[in-house]
Amino acid sequence: MSKTLVLEIPDEVFNNFQKQAESSGETAEKFVFEMVLKNSPKTNGNLTQQEKDEALKELMKFAGAVNSGNPRSADNEQIDADLAKEYGKDL
Secondary structure, X not given: OOOOOOOOOOHHHHHHHHHHHHXXXXXXXHHHHXXXXXXXXXXXXXXXXXXXXXXXXXXXXXXXXXXXXOOOOOOHHHHHHHHHHHHOXXX
């Protein structure tokens, strides 16, 4: 089953879609349809191995992006000790 969706977009946006579509020999409509499919969330949770690999690659772009300023911030024993100390205050 499929549905028809009518979008009203500014001429400038459509022209950009059309230019990109023409560069790959497609129509603007097909270009937008493929972009929607590519960027729509997966609802069934069943990803192919390629999709999993691509998702991991995207996620890994953020690995190491945050510096907490604490060289032991990834030390699980230190984290456990900090949590125990914090939660034990009110006991």
